[in-house]
Amino acid sequence: MTTxxxxxxxxxFADLVAQHRDELTDLDSAIGDADHGSNMDRGxxxxxxxxxxxxxxxxxxxxxxxxxTLVSKVGGASGPLFGTLFLRVGGSLGEVxxxxxQELAAALxxxxxxxVDRGKAGxxxxxxxxxxxxxxxxxxxxxxxxxxxxxxxxNASQAAAAGRDATTPMQARxxxxxxxxxxxxxxxxxGATTVALLLEAAAGSSLGASGSGRRDT
Amino acid sequence: MKKLINDPDDVVVDALKGIEAAHPxxxxxxxxxIVYRADxxxxxxxxxxxxxxxxxxxxxxxxxxxxxxDAACAGEIFTSxxxxxxxxxxxxxDGGRGVLHVVKNYTGDVMNFEMAAELxxxxxxxRIASVVTNDDVAVQDSTYTAGRRGVxxxxxxxxxxxxxxxxxxxxxxxxxxxxxxxxxxxxxGVALTSCTVPAVGRPTFELGEGDMELGVxxxxxxxxxxxxxxxxxxxxxxxxxxxxxxxxxxxxDAVIAFVNGLGGTPLIELYVLFHEVATILRGxxxxxxxxxxxxxxxxLDMAGASVTLxxxxxxxLSLWDAPVSTSALRWGI
Numbered sequence: 001m002t003t004x005x006x007x008x009x010x011x012x013f014a015d016l017v018a019q020h021r022d023e024l025t026d027l028d029s030a031i032g033d034a035d036h037g038s039n040m041d042r043g044x045x046x047x048x049x050x051x052x053x054x055x056x057x058x059x060x061x062x063x064x065x066x067x068x069t070l071v072s073k074v075g076g077a078s079g080p081l082f083g084t085l086f087l088r089v090g091g092s093l094g095e096v097x098x099x100x101x102q103e104l105a106a107a108l109x110x111x112x113x114x115x116v117d118r119g120k121a122g123x124x125x126x127x128x129x130x131x132x133x134x135x136x137x138x139x140x141x142x143x144x145x146x147x148x149x150x151x152x153x154x155n156a157s158q159a160a161a162a163g164r165d166a167t168t169p170m171q172a173r174x175x176x177x178x179x180x181x182x183x184x185x186x187x188x189x190x191g192a193t194t195v196a197l198l199l200e201a202a203a204g205s206s207l208g209a210s211g212s213g214r215r216d217t
Numbered sequence: 218m219k220k221l222i223n224d225p226d227d228v229v230v231d232a233l234k235g236i237e238a239a240h241p242x243x244x245x246x247x248x249x250x251i252v253y254r255a256d257x258x259x260x261x262x263x264x265x266x267x268x269x270x271x272x273x274x275x276x277x278x279x280x281x282x283x284x285x286x287d288a289a290c291a292g293e294i295f296t297s298x299x300x301x302x303x304x305x306x307x308x309x310x311d312g313g314r315g316v317l318h319v320v321k322n323y324t325g326d327v328m329n330f331e332m333a334a335e336l337x338x339x340x341x342x343x344r345i346a347s348v349v350t351n352d353d354v355a356v357q358d359s360t361y362t363a364g365r366r367g368v369x370x371x372x373x374x375x376x377x378x379x380x381x382x383x384x385x386x387x388x389x390x391x392x393x394x395x396x397x398x399x400x401x402x403x404x405x406g407v408a409l410t411s412c413t414v415p416a417v418g419r420p421t422f423e424l425g426e427g428d429m430e431l432g433v434x435x436x437x438x439x440x441x442x443x444x445x446x447x448x449x450x451x452x453x454x455x456x457x458x459x460x461x462x463x464x465x466x467x468x469x470d471a472v473i474a475f476v477n478g479l480g481g482t483p484l485i486e487l488y489v490l491f492h493e494v495a496t497i498l499r500g501x502x503x504x505x506x507x508x509x510x511x512x513x514x515x516x517l518d519m520a521g522a523s524v525t526l527x528x529x530x531x532x533x534l535s536l537w538d539a540p541v542s543t544s545a546l547r548w549g550i
Contacts, residue, residue: 033295033296033436034417035296071299071300071332072299072300072301073299074299075292075293075296075297075298075299075325075329076296076297076324076325077324077325077328079299079325079328079329080300080325080328080329080331080332081328083332084332118328118331118332119324119328171361172362173361173362173363174324174362174363175324175363176323176324176363176438178361178362178363179356179362179363179366179434179438179439180439181358181361181362183439
């Protein structure tokens with residue numbers, strides 16, 4: 001898995017966010033403040049522009065640039081949360097130009113840890129955690145079973161989508177939606193929806209094109 | 218939507234130009250949207266900054282000046298500023314004795330201030346303390362939500378902590394006083410109308426002509442319940458009783474009583490409300506040691522009001538009485 005593939009992942013994520021911008025904003029208008037789609041789209045466009053302007057050579061440099069751009073451009077809670085996710089994944093991968101699938105899985109778990117540190121959310125709070133945690137678990141499980149990274153990322157993407165769908169009947173316990181109490185039930189969480197797009201982008205990118213789950217020894 | 222604006226997207230930027238033009242004692246960093254004391258930083262005192270989404274004016278920019286804040290970061294309407302401007306403001310007011318961040322308890326505000334504090338600590342090594350206000354008793358299940366929202370106590374806290382900083386107390390002492398104000402303060406608000414965010418152009422929520430939203434948040438967050446509009450006497454009881462019961466305030470307590478307008482309610486109605494609040498407190502033998510009446514933490518054009526009570530000992534009262542000179546609060550000068 002190369003730094004170039006990470007760049008493709010980021011670009012594909014930006015494309016998906018742009019395509020789903022209005023859907024994300026509609027979801028947010030039901031239980032939040034109706035700006036998630038436009039804010040994430042603005043942030044990801046800026047992130048891609050920053051990568052175009054000065055392509056970083058290492059995984060950490062690339063994902064740190066994406067993370068800091070999201071923190072600066074997205075605002076609200078999504079900026080710090082998605083920004084921290086990318087910063088931690090990049091920090092875990094380090095100043096390298098390529099990583100093993102196991103290192104990518106460990107980095108995503110570090111990213112999940114960053115999201116928890118920043119947002120203090122846990123399972124069932126109806127947040128991005130509910131899509132991200134199952135995805136990270138599915139990635140680990142598939143790689144442990146010896147799956148190729150491309151297959152493992154497909155599993156992770158499906159787990160994220162299932163986690164996203166599972167947020168609909170939940171009552172929000174974090175963020176602005178939590179003030180709605182029971183009225184938040186029946187609405188899909190916008191943050192979990194964006195996480196599902198992030199994993200869909202990973203599965204559809206060239207991240208899994210090279211490398212198997214087994215280390216070449 | 219009928220608003221006295223140019224472009225809905227330029228409201229914050231244009232208002233900052235007005236603040237700069239009106240108040241020579243203040244400077245404005247337009248790139249970062251920071252209002253700061255023209256004489257910052259001060260080497261003899263702790264710096265205090267606050268900030269948050271715009272639309273709550275005079276909070277926070279109106280409280281920048283001697284005896285209160287050193288700088289305020291203005292986000293977009295109802296949207297937290299991002300870490301960059303908070304970091305810039307922190308550096309701007311740090312005269313070497315550390316900086317206090319006053320943060321209202323909203324998820325975005327807390328995270329962005331937290332990231333800014335981490336960045337500042339890594340970049341400058343300066344000391345930063347944070348105090349989060351969470352006084353809104355309308356949020357009942359705070360364990361199962363993002364917690365109580367920061368509302369009216371924020372105004373009183375910024376005044377009192379500002380006075381403590383002006384006396385030359387160190388960062389820990391200023392933060393302690395600030396936490397004490399928050400711990401002893403409770404608030405509750407009511408909306409008679411929704412607000413309208415300029416860039417949205419329509420009311421944030423629907424509220425019938427004969428209805429009111431009890432326990433509303435300052436961004437139009439839903440309250441405890443929707444009720445038929447009632448006389449001020451009854452509304453006062455609906456606001457004051459939950460506040461009294463929550464701390465709880467007791468007979469013999471001395472309080473700072475703050476009746477606040479949410480933006481669209483005239484001062485004459487706030488005084489009508491204050492009279493009713495005072496009557497209830499007198500009946501409970503709670504002493505109104507100090508009072509504040511006016512629109513100081515608003516929600517754009519929302520009609521409505523909030524009541525904040527802070528139980529105050531002699532120290533907090535003497536800090537409340539200390540000189541202050543800002544565009545929105547000024548006395549003792």
